[in-house]
Amino acid sequence: MINYVRAFAVMIAGLLLGFAITAVSLGLGRGFGAVHVGPWTAWPRHGGSDIDPYARAVLARSGEAPLGHGQGLAFFADTDSNGAPLDGRCDYRLSDSTPTARFWTLGATSAAGRLIDNPAGRHAFTSSEILRREGGAFAIEIGPQARPGNWLPVAKEPFTLVLRLYDTPLDIESAPDPATFPKIVKLHCA
Amino acid sequence: MKISRTYLDWLPWALATVCVAGSVHIVSVLLMPELAPRNAYARLAAAAQSAETTPNGVALLPRAAPGAEVMPFEDSAFVEGVCLFDLSKGMMRVRADADPEELIALSFHARTGRVFHSATDRSAIKGKIDVLVGDARQIEAVEGEDEEAPPSQVHVTAPSMRGFVLMRSLAKRASDRDRAEQRLRAVSCETVAEPES
Structure with a gap:
């Protein structure tokens, strides 16, 4: 009799533990094969048939449709170039350069990937519309208060920046040079 | 002890x-x-039902607004459309015109989320994107009698019977959204019967 009780306890404990491990492991990351370039991280395998089961589970749970291999690459940043978490109570400046791509877009979302409500109705910049200085250099000002130039508004909470490179010849196999990616510099905090 | x-x-x-x-x-x-009850397929299927469908068979997704996004982490600079397919009802043929100045990107997803094919207008042949999606048997049947198939057509084998084709058309500036939508309206999705063998 005692053995039946123990077996039952083992089943229940195993079930709970198994679901707990799944919940924790899916919450920790976005699967394997991440490519880190400075503060930016991409998961190139998300866009092809070689996506791993963890990444599939994470994307299925969140409901994302990742960019395909043949389209481009998405790089996510939730820290600045010094490694401090991005916080909407601070002002940031994102500056040159960007890797070669036919088009790129740079957007800000909440940590869960939702758009951030703002009076300017601005959620992203494209490489075509960005205001550039003479010579082609640019800077994007990120913060909750309106600023002159390329202002990308965020709310006063943690946020994520997403740099998407479309039709990029970027070679992910040979580690990309962080100097070719935009730098995210914290200016000051409220 | x-x-x-x-x-x-x-x-x-x-x-x-x-x-x-x-x-x-x-x-x-x-x-x-x-x-997963809220995966990309489920979200797009729900959005496509309430969205406007063009005469060419593409459901135009509503513009993402804070609190009303169809999917998380979508690029808000794009106008998006979707075609759901069910290969048990026939193959799916997607056609689009390519314009070298404008970006249009297609990705083909299985119902469970795997991207099995993706392309931009860069990979168009003679200015046309023409993709035929079928299961292994259907594609084999088409390639067995390839007299009728246009040479520029790309044949793709889907890993599952159901899935979706997501189309993203870039609005380079906020004022370009209408034109980006027009390009999406020119994309066609049609169900084609497999050749009789």
């Missing part, structure tokens, strides 16, 4: 717990794409 006896007594039960937990973990991760 007594401590190690108790320890040995519990060891098999602890191992059993770990085994059960491991199996549950693996099975739940593998089944997540099948069972």
Whole structure:
């Protein structure tokens, strides 16, 4: 009799533990094969048939449709170039350069990937519309208060920046040079 | 001695717990794409029902607004459309015109989320994107009698019967959204019968 009780306890404990491990492991990351370039991280395998089961589970749970291999690459940043978490109570400046791509877009979302409500109705910049200085250099000002130039508004909470490179010849196999990616510099905090 | 006896007594039960937990973990991760109620397919299917469908068969997704996004982490600079397919009802043919100045990107997803084909207008042949999606048997039947198939047509084998084609048309500036939508309206999705063998 005692053995039946123990077996039952083992089943229940195993079930709970198994679901707990799944919940924790899916919450920790976005699967394997991440490519880190400075503060930016991409998961190139998300866009092809070689996506791993963890990444599939994470994307299925969140409901994302990742960019395909043949389209481009998405790089996510939730820290600045010094490694401090991005916080909407601070002002940031994102500056040159960007890797070669036919088009790129740079957007800000909440940590869960939702758009951030703002009076300017601005959620992203494209490489075509960005205001550039003479010579082609640019800077994007990120913060909750309106600023002159390329202002990308965020709310006063943690946020994520997403740099998407479309039709990029970027070679992910040979580690990309962080100097070719935009730098995210914290200016000051409220 | 007594401590190690108790320890040995519990060891098999602890191992059993770990085994059960491991199996549950693996099975739940593998089944997540099948069972997740709000995966991309479910979200797009719901959005496509309430969205405007063009005469060419593309459901135009509403513009994402804060609190009303169809999917998380979507690029808000794009106008998006979707075609859902069910290969048991026939193959799916997607056609679009390519304009070298404008970006239009197509990605083909299985219902459980795997991207099995993706392209931009860069890979168009003679200015046309023409993709035929079928299961292995349908594609084999088409390639067996390739007299009729246009040479610029790309044949893609889908890993599952159901899935969706997501089309993204870039609005380079906020004022370009209408033109980006027009380009999306020119994209066509049609169900084609497989050739009789």
